Amino acid sequence: MFDFNADARQRKCMCRRVKRLLIKAAERKKRGDKETEDILITPSALENNLQHGPLVELLKCRCNICIPFTIRTPPEDNDVLAKKIATNAERRKLTAALAFIGGTFALRHLDEHRFDSIEVTLNNMRDRHDLIRELFGAIGKNRAFEDCKHTPRHTLSTNPFCLAEDFVEQLNNNATWLRIPSFQADNLFQRFSSRQNMPWIEETLLPIGNREAGRSFYKFKICDSFCDENLKQRPLFRKQIDLLDEESVRRATQEKDVLQVLKELAHHSIAEVLFAYQETVPPRLSLAFDFHPLDLDKILFPRAGGESILQEYDRPYRFPGSILDHWLWVGLLDIFDAVANVHEPLLPSLHTDAKSKWVGAHFDIKPGNIIITAEGRFLLTDFGLTYFKLLDVEREQETNFTTTPGTRMYAPPDGYSKLKAMQAEKNNNLVKQKWWNRDYDVWSLACVASELLAYLVRHPHDDSPVKFRKERDQEIGFGFWTKDRNDDEVTKQAVLRRLDSYLKSSDEYLQIVAQQLQKMFSMKRSAPMTVKACHSALSLGLKIDRRILQDRQDRSVAGPGTYSHLRDLRTSFSTERISSPLRCCLYLWENVSSGKLKLEIEFSGSDGETFIVQSCANVKTEDFLALSMFDPDQIYENNVLHTNSSFLDCSFRSMHDGFKFHFARRADYHHFFGAVTHQHIEIGSEFRFRRCKIKIKSRNYFSFKKEAREVLFKEKQDVHNGHLHILRELRDDAYQKIYIDEDTRSKTVKEPQRVNEISSRDSSDAMFGAQRRQQSKDPVRYRLALYLCDQVPALVLVSLNHENAFHINFNNMDRPYPRMELRNRSGMDIWGTVVRAPASVPGIPLNPKTITQDIEGSGRTSFELVEIEFYNMHDSSNFEKCYQKLKGADE
Incomplete structure (x- = not known):
């Protein structure tokens, strides 16, 4: 077999320099590993090292193989080909593979025959006799091939085809280094027909399983360049099953199908498979999970x-x-x-x-x-x-x-x-x-x-x-x-x-x-x-006294968002296993010292006993989201909001995960929503919209949150079907005013305070008294909340207090649909942020400081335009009245 790589070293081809640069820029699978077989050539390494200038120099190589192709090519043609390679990811991979085998002399002819990727070259080259004679004819005349291993053996007249066989084989072997798949946490199954260079780093074989029986287990991470945000720097566990015979294939396929069912089940105590893939060479199935050592x-x-x-x-x-x-x-x-x-x-x-x-x-x-x-x-x-x-x-x-x-x-x-x-x-x-x-x-x-x-x-x-x-x-x-x-x-x-x-x-x-x-x-x-x-x-076999569940520094949430104790607010809840909702009471406790919010559910069992389920959230982080969205089709009839819907849904991520709460009264939903998020939904501001268009300032595009770019701007199109309302930031001085109406609060019987509850409240009130007095001097913050429900489920929050930054126009006479438009003033920014939960519906962080930081603080981002298209003039006019009323009250 003719070794093109060894020949390139001997003739000092420019491709050797490209190969060295790529190896130097590649990621190592193991720390300190310099073996070529254990490298990952990332897309950024290809892009940075195969730019226009270096590619032109490569095409000017004057080694004894490249020079016949070089002298026949005008400089402008080299410039055009270099631009093609530098701007196309598949062409960059092909160029890198050719550099690794010493075959960059073939670049021009492959481009002429429209071979613009590795796979196209491997699949079609053997059938193109004209291409083979152009590439290898001159080389074959100067070399003898007595050691030809092909069957049938090639003769002097068929030497170009012998070289072509060797060329394709070596290109296929080296292409494996560039066949690096990417993985996403929600992409359950992939199938690979050719050998892949898996992007695993820090991989360790675990001392469990039975390798003789075809079961191996590994701890590993995925190189950041080949996975989504959810998998970056995440310790993972891989179960590798060798497909040795029909029985092993059957059992492995059955396990994969079972895991797919369990992933849909989404139970919080079942380990979910993150992704799975099957390889043909060698035949095996791999299942990836989160790694937990204990x-x-x-x-x-x-x-x-x-x-x-x-x-x-x-x-x-x-x-x-x-x-x-x-x-x-x-x-x-x-x-x-x-x-x-x-x-x-x-x-x-x-x-x-x-x-x-x-x-x-x-x-x-x-x-x-x-x-x-x-x-x-x-x-x-x-x-x-x-x-x-x-x-x-x-x-x-x-x-x-x-x-x-x-x-x-x-x-x-x-x-x-x-x-x-x-x-x-x-x-x-x-x-x-x-x-x-x-x-x-x-x-x-x-x-x-x-x-x-x-x-x-x-x-x-x-x-x-x-x-x-x-x-x-x-x-x-x-x-x-x-x-x-x-x-x-x-x-x-x-x-x-x-x-x-x-x-x-x-x-x-x-x-x-x-x-x-x-x-x-x-x-x-x-x-x-x-x-x-x-x-x-x-x-559920033990009676529980609800007071036992109160920690010493817990205080009942009566001020933050509610007029009366939430523990007396009756609603219903269900889970995936309970089809008919159960009536329940809600308790909400706040622990200032630990920064935790505790939600308890009290309900009656079939035997009449009282049971309580409890969960906590750390409000200092963004890890806990109240998924307080609901299906607009259930609360709107002919695009008209139900004033007293059959039920409104609210669920949580990481806090009573798997429970869905149903509120029979809209006022109760607002009551609870305000207590959890410190945001009050302004009555009369809720409407469904037909279309939403959001334009981000171009100078801030790459500084804008990545999730927002992917959610809103990847498709470069408008978002359809959603609903909106105005959120008012809740402060202690507003609670009494907002929730004083007898029609919007539950009838309650006050519970006698315990001594430790009174002392903890007094101490916490003293601790935060100065802060609350300072808050009362600041203007009340209003935010426009846009819930995007169709293609890109997300929550967009726009500050309405920074009014100097935008013009707001209501075009109620537009045909066929009226519009509301927020357009930025010259040199000013419309402040806002995007909140997106991993579930199918967006949520809002529990911590009000996080919301303020992301909208009015240093974490804010900038919009040029926010355009909303209502379904009819009635909705647009009523929303405008609500906005003007709030604006006048604030002034």
């Missing part, structure tokens, strides 16, 4: 240094007075809920009818498959054995899954599944012996829960899960079960003794848990037990 197994059974990584997390009170009021136990209950969602996934994409429904099971629940995030949140992982199937509801019996069970330690005995046991005994069939139903997960969860109890309920004599495991291992059998003298499968005595000891405790909630685990371990059940029922029994 799992429950490392806590329960610590290795050397394992105990030091455990820390206490600030989690809400769930079981006051109980030893199980601990973040670890609360996290495990989240896993129960996650498994319940796997067992009965309620998704629009899974078609069901009155006669059937989809069911699933995990089949490998164990402490090692429960990872813990840096925030202390539990995530269920490893869905390699998970299975979904359609259940015939009319049969009124549990369904079987044909599967190989997971870890033996946490697997139930055969007799635990009554249907499986009967079927296997009647027919000695190997397939039926692999039948398991959803009871499998009930047993596994009971095993994990009992080990966690051994960790939390410490006995004086150095009790631990390790000792609990040793006690179980002393009995013959597997994991948590054994066989008695009658050859019947029974729970091990070590497990039962533990549960009996918990029943003798004075801890009321621990007794409830022990009783439930006894039921879950029982072999004598009249009917299958569901994880959903177990979760309900463990989560």
Whole structure:
């Protein structure tokens, strides 16, 4: 084989300089690694090093191969070709690949034949005999090819084709370095037919899995140039599955499909796959997740240094007075809920009818498959054995899954599944012996829960899960079960003794848990037990006094945004698993010292007991957004706002994630919205618009927030379908005025203040008194809020106080649709910002300082034009009246 790269070194071709520059500018996959095979040539490296000037010099190369092409080419042609390459990403990649193999002498002829990319060249070059003779004819006359390895061997007359074969092969091998795919967090699956140079950096093979069985696990990051903002500098975990045979392909495809269903399920305690891809060379499937170094197994059974990584997390009170009021136990209950969602996934994409429904099971629940995030949140992982199937509801019996069970330690005995046991005994069939139903997960969860109890309920004599495991291992059998003298499968005595000891405790909630685990371990059940029922029994089995949930420095939010305690504001909520909303009361507490906002939901269970669910948000960051948008089609009828809609929706990101609140009265929604965001929606300012056009100042385009550029200006077109209103910044001196109307506030009965609540309020009021007095001297801030609902879901906030910066015109006589226009004055900026949440609807930050900073502060951005097109003249006129009224009141 003729080595073009070695020949280029010998003839001192200019392509060697280009190759050195690209290698120097490339990213290294590993720190300090100088191997060519482990580099990433980024788009910026190609753009910076393949500019017009250097490319012209490359085309002037006078080595003995390039000079015949150089002297025949006019300088202006070199200039034109250099511009083509410098301005086209695919041409730059082709030039770089040719430089790596010493083949840049082919640039001119490839351009003449319109070969403008690597793939086009590889696919078509062998068929272009005229091109081959032009490129390699002169080279073939001067070289002998006795060592030709092709079949059939080439002769002297076919030497150009021998060179062409070698050229294409070497170009294909070096093109792999430039085949670098890009990844996005929401792009679930990609397929690659050719070998790729994956953009992984700091990749580490983890000491888990079974490489012989085709399972490998890696920790890695993605080079910033080849991923979106959500994946930059993000530690990731990759499960790599070798596709060795048809069975491995089937199982890998099944796992990918399961993860796609779970991603749609979007449960907060299920590890979501970020992206997946399948390679043909070599054949394998890879699944990428967030990397979390800690799992429950490392806590329960610590290795050397394992105990030091455990820390206490600030989690809400769930079981006051109980030893199980601990973040670890609360996290495990989240896993129960996650498994319940796997067992009965309620998704629009899974078609069901009155006669059937989809069911699933995990089949490998164990402490090692429960990872813990840096925030202390539990995530269920490893869905390699998970299975979904359609259940015939009319049969009124549990369904079987044909599967190989997971870890033996946490697997139930055969007799635990009554249907499986009967079927296997009647027919000695190997397939039926692999039948398991959803009871499998009930047993596994009971095993994990009992080990966690051994960790939390410490006995004086150095009790631990390790000792609990040793006690179980002393009995013959597997994991948590054994066989008695009658050859019947029974729970091990070590497990039962533990549960009996918990029943003798004075801890009321621990007794409830022990009783439930006894039921879950029982072999004598009249009917299958569901994880959903177990979760309900463990989560909602204790009466709670609401006052216990108030921390010492919490103050009830009565001033910020509300006239009366929000705890007396009744509304309803639902989740994806609760189709009909439940009536509830809301509590809102503010902790000034910790900068947290705490939202509690109080509702009644089916047995009449009162239950409270609690969550916190750190208002000092932008990580918590109130997704307080709603579908305009539900609150507008013929583009007319419903004054008292059937319901208004409000949900949260990271604060009661997965809950959706329904407000029956519009005034209650405004009440709650103001309390959470410190922004009041001005009555009479809410309208739906037909079209919105936003133009950013060109000099600020690249300084404008990247998410805003991508959301609003990438498509270079108007945004259709949205709604708008005017927000008023809420301050203490405005609360009484805004919420004094009896029709817009709830009837409440004041609750007697506790001593610690009074003292905390007094201290916080004194602390912020000077600040509030200063605020009262400042003009009230008004903002125009535009909710973009169609192509680019986002929230645009525009300052209405900086009126010297813009003209505002209402063209109510425009045909066919009236318009409102904010156009900047000469040399002035219209202040504003864009808020975009990762969900399908935009939200607003909880921290009012963040909003002020982004709109009127140093974080603001500049618009030239904001144009809104209303549906009719009535809407435009009413909005103008509302704006003029507020403007007059402010003056």
